[in-house]
Amino acid sequence: MPLLSVSDLTVHFNIRRGLTRRSIDVVHAADEVSFSLERGGTLALVGESGSGKTTVAHAILGLNKPQAGSIVFRDRDLLCLPKRERRAARRGMQVVFQDPYSSLNPRMTVHDLVAEPLRVGSRMQGDELRERVLELLEMVGLGTQHLWRRPHEFSGGQCQRIAIARALALSPDLVVLDEPTSALDVSVQARILTLLHRLQRELTLSYLFIAHDLAVVESVASQVAVMYLGTIVESGPTEVIFNDARHPYTLALLASVPSPDPEHRSEGAALSGDVPSAIHPPGGCRFHPRCAFRMDVCEREAPPLVDRRGRRLACHLPDSFDLSAEQEVARLARATTTVEEPGRRPSARPRPTTEVPPKTRRRW
Amino acid sequence: MEMRRTPILGMWGSYRTRHQAAFEESRYSLRVFLKDRLALLGVCLILATIIVAVAAPWIAPYPDQGRGASNVKERLEAPSRAHPFGTDASGRDVLSRVIFGARIPLMISSVVVAAVLIIGVPLGGIAGYIGGWIDELVMRITDIFLAFPALILAMALVAFLGPSLRNVAIALVITWWPWYTRLVRGMAVSLRQRPYVLAARTMGVSQWTIIRRHVLPNALGPVVVQVSLDVGTVILEVAGLSFIGLGARPPQPEWGLMVSEGREYILSEWWISTFPGLAIFLLVLACNLVGDGLRDVLDPRTKR
Known part of the structure; x- marks a missing residue:
């Protein structure tokens, strides 16, 4: 049995107006989202902002009320x-959470922040509480000298360590990481990721990792689920998704990693337009208005999420459809950003223009 | 705390180390506040008023007259060595009455502020954090109160309850709490979605504890600023209601009432109204100076 398995999770928000608070519209924040997470594994939930990844995380944590579906945790x-x-x-x-400063109550000391879950959750007090607080702080690389300080005296990375210590206080099996590194400097990001990785190994933690930074995702996740407008469009093992993406949206995401080279930019600008409104999502496949390969059927029918070619995929394109050109673009875009830091050495990179047929460049 | 069974506890530290952050913060705020000369002047004036009010029976030249005993032999005497502020129509020493009068605005404003905070802050926190129909209900009730001009509503309430200082205090509490409820409610609504509140919810902290520990303390800054700016207005309203005969009853030494009693004589015996009026002016000014100073220290929007 997986540690966490979410099936057909649907979260709608009513927009209420007026005195009677009657509902005038519905935001389809998440529709029939399904995935599962093994003990000790890391599942990355990726997508643009507004894709519903945070909504799903909040539903799992009990911070909103799902309309339908099930969240099976520890059976x-x-x-x-x-x-x-x-x-x-x-x-x-x-x-x-993402913002290390606003996720810590500014009026509490480090000790009180880390002790709060212990006091509430396991009614710990006295020496036992003190020892546990120190143990947790040491686990994340902080010590006694930090105990009585308040969050604003710390750097972003240190605050994130405090938040991690607090999250680990009750010895959870699952930690939801809501973009835990995207508010941090690159060097601090790496240290926090290393820390998270070590803790995962030592404590057999499972991570639900929410992110939009694909380079980070590739390095931490064992499984990836790509969300678009409240639905999962493609999910599977990280290597499969990153090297052999089959959904046009996944490909676009992978190709849209920002690139500093003006010549490369035409391939990078994979997606045009904004994410459509989640109040009136497009009928049929939700991605069809922005899809380069749309067919008539895409406007009529929503493709089901089914097992295909070693991953779960929701797309009408047949398996035989040749996406290798797009996959090449995505791979190159990724190669330029994961190997080097963007903006550093724009010239020392393979020129993608020769490998990409002009046909695809025009379309994307 | 002193029983050190393990080496870890040896590092636990004194009360001082455990509250170091709070110490340092208050020391910093105090330094910023003390740099503000005008606020300092306000603090001095208020402290002086408090000392005068407490020590009134010992420093007033004619304590009996200060409390209201009349002295018809010396009616309407101009300021002199015996009566530095002159005497009023009943022959009472105006200085003694001004000194005794300092007690009333201080008492009433502290009672009103305390009552308004006790009602307004928790109610605002609950309405804002829990939301839903509770929020809607509380907000519509505050709307009803806020629909009337505050002073007119207070006048109507005192007229209904009967004129007395106690009823003035009740009327002021009834007209002022909705402002604080709204203020705190607005803060609570924005704090509700703060990640640290969400984190507390995932830890299983109950909603009352969240309101008490995470929402209200972080909503208090603007409330303190608002209180310090409002105290002056409360004092003015007490004096104003007494002036029109709805507050203190003669022979109470209330400043607003004294100004009103001197009205008939204002052209010839100017001192009867002038000195209590000046006292009102100075105390309200002092409150506003302190309020401005506090706002500079506490309100994040004006922080440099």
Whole structure:
């Protein structure tokens, strides 16, 4: 059994107006999202902003109310449990947010921040509490000299360490990482990722990693699920998704990693237009208005998410359809950014123009 | 805390080390505040008023007259060595009455502020954090109160309850709490989605504890600033209501009432109204100076 398995999770938000608070519209934040996460594994949820990845994370953490679906965590469906048991079950999952400063109460000291879950969750106090707080701080590389300081006295990376210590206080099995490094400097990012990796090994943690930085995702995740407008379009093992993406949106994401070279930019600008409104999502396949390969069927029918070629894919394109040119573009775009830092040495990079047929460049 | 069973606890430190962050922060705020000369002047004036109010029976030249005993032999005497502020229509020493009068605005404003905070802050926190129909209900009730001009509503309430200082205090509390409820509610709504509040929810912290520990403390800054700016207005309203005969009753030494009593004589015996009026002016000015100073220290929007 997987540690966490989410199936057909649907989260809608009503937009209410007026005195009677009647609902005038519905935001389809997440529609029939399904995935599962093994114990000790890392699943990355990727997508543009507005794709619903944070909504899904919040639903799992109990921060919003899903309309339908199930969230099975440690063999129990959280949405069917009575309130008290649900709260107890959720102690097994904790969260680390993107902005390290606003995720720590500015009026509390490091000690109080880390002790709060212990006091609430396991009613710990006295010497036991003190020892546990110090143990947690040491685990993330902080010490006694930091105990009585407040968050604003720390750097972003240190604050993120405090947030991680707090998340680990109740010995969770699952940690939801909501873009934990995207507010940090690149060098600090690497250190935090190393720390997370070490903790995962030592404590057999499972991570649900929400991100838009694909380079980070490739280095940390064992599984990837790509979301677009509230639905998963493609999910599977990281190597499969990154090297052999089959969904046009995944390909576009991979190719859209920013590139400093003006000649390369035409291939990089893979997606045009904005994400359509989640209030009235497009009918049929939700990606069809922006898709380069759309067919008539895409406007009528939403493709189901089915197992194909070693991953789960929701697309009408047949397996025989040749996407190798696009995959090449994506691979090159990635090669330029993961190997070098953007903006450093724009000339020392392979020129992609020769490998890419002009046909695809025009379309994308 | 002193029982050190393990080496870890030896490093635990004193009360001082544990609250170092708070110490340093308050020391910094105090330094910024003390640099503001005008605010310092305000603090001095308020402290002086408090000392005068507490020590009134010992420093007033005629304590009996200060409390209201009349002295018909010396009616309407101009300021002199015996009566530096002159005497009023009942022969009472105006200086003694101004000194005793300092007690009333201080008492009433602290009672009103305390009551307004006790009602307004938790209610605003609950409405803003929990939301839903509770929020809607509380906000519509505040709307009803805020629909009337504050002073007119207070006048109507005192007229209904009967004129007395106690009823003035009640009326002011009833007209002022909605402002604080709204202020705190607005803060709570924005704090509700802060990641640290969401994190507390995932830890299983109950919503009351979240309101108490995470929402209200972080909503208090603007409230303190608002209080310090409002105290002066409360004092003015007490004096104003007494002036029109809705507050203090003669022979209470209330400044607004004294100004009103001197009205008939203002052209010839100017001192009866002038000195209590000056006292009101100075105390309200002092409150506003302190309020401005506090805002500079506490309000993040004006921080440099």
